[in-house]
Amino acid sequence: xxxxxxxxxxxxxxxxxxxxxxxxxxxxxxxxxxxTNVFKILIGIxxxxxxxxxxxxxxxxxxxxVVQAITTVAALIIIVVFRNEIRSxxxxxxxxxxxxxFSQKSADAPAQIIAESAFDLAKKRIGALIVIxxxxxxxxxxxxxxxxxxDISREMISSIFWPNNPVHDGAMLxxxxxxxxxxxxxxxxxxxxxxSYYGTRHRAAAGIAEMxxxxxxxxxxxxxxxxxxxxxxxxxxxxxxxxxxVLQEHTGTRDKEKKSSRRDRIETGAAALVSLMVITxxxxxxxxxxxxxxxxxxxxxxxxxxxxxxxxxxSVSSVRIQLGGSGALIRSIRSxxxxxxxxxxxxxxxxxxxxxxxxxxxLPPGVFIKSFQPSSVxxxxxxxxxxxxxxxxxxxxxxxxNMRIEQVTVEPEKITVVGGSQILKxxxxxxxxxxxxxxxxxxxxxxxxxxxxPASLKVGPGFRDKVVVNCVIQxxxxxxxxx
Amino acid sequence: MCYSIQFLRNIRxxxxxxxxxxxxxxxxxxxxxxxxxxxxxxxPVLLNAVMCEDVQNQVIINAGVVFPxxxxxxxxxxxxxxxxxxxxxxxxxxxxxxxxTKIKLLLIPPRWSTVSTxxxxxxxxGPWRVEITGEDGQVFKTLRFSITD
Numbered sequence: 001x002x003x004x005x006x007x008x009x010x011x012x013x014x015x016x017x018x019x020x021x022x023x024x025x026x027x028x029x030x031x032x033x034x035x036t037n038v039f040k041i042l043i044g045i046x047x048x049x050x051x052x053x054x055x056x057x058x059x060x061x062x063x064x065x066v067v068q069a070i071t072t073v074a075a076l077i078i079i080v081v082f083r084n085e086i087r088s089x090x091x092x093x094x095x096x097x098x099x100x101x102f103s104q105k106s107a108d109a110p111a112q113i114i115a116e117s118a119f120d121l122a123k124k125r126i127g128a129l130i131v132i133x134x135x136x137x138x139x140x141x142x143x144x145x146x147x148x149x150x151d152i153s154r155e156m157i158s159s160i161f162w163p164n165n166p167v168h169d170g171a172m173l174x175x176x177x178x179x180x181x182x183x184x185x186x187x188x189x190x191x192x193x194x195x196s197y198y199g200t201r202h203r204a205a206a207g208i209a210e211m212x213x214x215x216x217x218x219x220x221x222x223x224x225x226x227x228x229x230x231x232x233x234x235x236x237x238x239x240x241x242x243x244x245x246v247l248q249e250h251t252g253t254r255d256k257e258k259k260s261s262r263r264d265r266i267e268t269g270a271a272a273l274v275s276l277m278v279i280t281x282x283x284x285x286x287x288x289x290x291x292x293x294x295x296x297x298x299x300x301x302x303x304x305x306x307x308x309x310x311x312x313x314x315s316v317s318s319v320r321i322q323l324g325g326s327g328a329l330i331r332s333i334r335s336x337x338x339x340x341x342x343x344x345x346x347x348x349x350x351x352x353x354x355x356x357x358x359x360x361x362x363l364p365p366g367v368f369i370k371s372f373q374p375s376s377v378x379x380x381x382x383x384x385x386x387x388x389x390x391x392x393x394x395x396x397x398x399x400x401x402n403m404r405i406e407q408v409t410v411e412p413e414k415i416t417v418v419g420g421s422q423i424l425k426x427x428x429x430x431x432x433x434x435x436x437x438x439x440x441x442x443x444x445x446x447x448x449x450x451x452x453x454p455a456s457l458k459v460g461p462g463f464r465d466k467v468v469v470n471c472v473i474q475x476x477x478x479x480x481x482x483x
Numbered sequence: 484m485c486y487s488i489q490f491l492r493n494i495r496x497x498x499x500x501x502x503x504x505x506x507x508x509x510x511x512x513x514x515x516x517x518x519x520x521x522x523x524x525x526x527p528v529l530l531n532a533v534m535c536e537d538v539q540n541q542v543i544i545n546a547g548v549v550f551p552x553x554x555x556x557x558x559x560x561x562x563x564x565x566x567x568x569x570x571x572x573x574x575x576x577x578x579x580x581x582x583x584t585k586i587k588l589l590l591i592p593p594r595w596s597t598v599s600t601x602x603x604x605x606x607x608x609g610p611w612r613v614e615i616t617g618e619d620g621q622v623f624k625t626l627r628f629s630i631t632d
Binding site: 390392393394395396397398399404405406407408426427428429431437471474476 | 545546548549551577579609625629
């Protein structure tokens with residue numbers, strides 16, 4: 001339970017975005033390429049990749065190598081061989097369709113085409129009479145029909161009922177996806193209850209509807225209205241969708257479409273779920289699995305330093321950080337992605353001790369801190385200043401017993417030193433580097449370097465870090481006489 | 484370790500200062516007129532100040548700036564003129580900018596010489612300085628020297 005809680009707690013918002021985004025990309029690939037050959041090949045490549053990963057994990061070196069080669073070649077093949085199919089998928093869709101849309105099953109089903117055509121004709125005030133037979137045979141009821149057997153299209157329907165077309169006054173018979181006959185003559189209805197303004201077209205429609213189980217669509221030339229007549233029922237239709245529904249009801253395709261639509265939704269949902277699972281699995285393997293450790297030496301960065309203050313000394317200049325994470329992340333990590341920052345906003349002149357915590361360390365996503373050293377840093381801050389300080393020679397070694405250095409002068413006697421005021425306050429003398437006495441036997445001048453300590457001290461402008469030492473060497477006096 | 488060395492050094496120097504800094508040499512100084520800064524100065528005038536191996540019978544032995552540790556002790560000799568009254572002066576001994584001991588010496592009008600001496604130990608090797616100051620902190624002179632092998 002604790003492990004699950006720890007795992008859930010360790011999931012970052014970047015991980016959620018990572019998985020969601022890539023799951024959606026995978027799902028979009030499915031949505032765009034499903035029912036194409038490319039999709040089948042992509043499935044094959046994915047299977048090969050999984051197989052290769054398994055081969056690698058169990059140590060099948062040659063197998064994994066071969067499968068990897070095949071996968072690579074297959075990826076190239078899919079691009080070369082199926083370039084036209086890929087292009088057609090991408091070119092025929094706009095950006096919105098690529099990012100969001102779903103390929104619909106043919107929206108131009110016969111019912112839809114017929115419905116749209118009827119409303120086109122009504123809008124243009126062109127009369128039309130369309131008969132869609134039911135289960136009963138209607139050949140006995142109609143006469144003089146001209147066989148056509150052409151595929152249904154809006155253009156075809158419009159041209160057949162065009163006023164100058166010789167067959168425009170007759171009825172059109174539609175069976176399945178085809179216009180089977182045109183110019184057919186239908187039996188007239190002798191019903192007395194029909195409105196008086198119904199002309200021959202309407203009466204013919206009512207007639208065939210009374211005699212058979214056919215559905216008849218009538219478009220009124222005078223009023224531009226559309227009627228759907230079946231049996232003795234006459235229905236005024238006002239919308240394309242309504243007419244399409246009536247047609248689907250009649251042909252029995254409505255249930256089929258409902259089932260098909262439900263199957264599509266289930267298929268889409270399953271594809272989304274599979275995409276999510278696949279990406280989550282990859283994320284678990286790549287981003288979470290196989291913890292690796294790495295140790296980095298990261299220099300400390302100091303933030304919000306008062307510009308009038310300088311850092312004169314620090315106990316450490318870098319922090320040694322041991323990082324953990326997946327091998328892929330750890331391998332790709334760069335030292336500039338890891339930073340150790342210390343805020344000097346509340347520091348004071350003099351010595352400051354800062355405790356280093358995880359909050360001072362910034363890491364790239366997916367990497368976590370195992371340990372780091374040191375846990376604190378002492379920083380000495382000071383305002384830079386200058387001071388004239390006398391120079392003194394630092395002798396070492398041993399003079400010959402009978403010799404003594406009577407006098408020493410240094411040029412210059414004093415030098416200007418630049419450094420922190422706190423440090424310079426305690427410094428009264430600048431010493432030279434050690435000068436060995438052993439080789440001195442007579443008076444001479446020497447040029448020696450200065451030994452400025454601490455290292456933060458610098459020689460001021462106009463001075464060199466060297467001085468000239470002039471020494472006067474005399475013989476020692478023993479009991480009033482030189483020996 | 485450093486503190487214990489420093490403690491021993493301070494004790495030793497104070498003892499030596501008390502015993503040795505009584506080398507008052509009232510008539511040993513032959514003042515040179517050019518060395519006198521001002522006849523009417525309210526402060527005494529430092530005529531001469533040197534580091535030396537010893538002062539015997541008012542004679543400075545082997546004055547210099549580098550002394551071997553083997554000599555065992557070292558002295559700071561200072562001579563004053565125009566001393567207005569009995570006033571103290573100080574010999575402040577510094578080892579590498581760190582005050583090692585501060586020895587108070589009395590000047591008696593009109594001329595007076597004083598000597599302070601410290602005993603040397605192995606840890607005393609390195610650069611030293613002695614600041615000769617008045618009671619008010621006025622620095623008469625700074626003598627710089629080294630203790631070596």
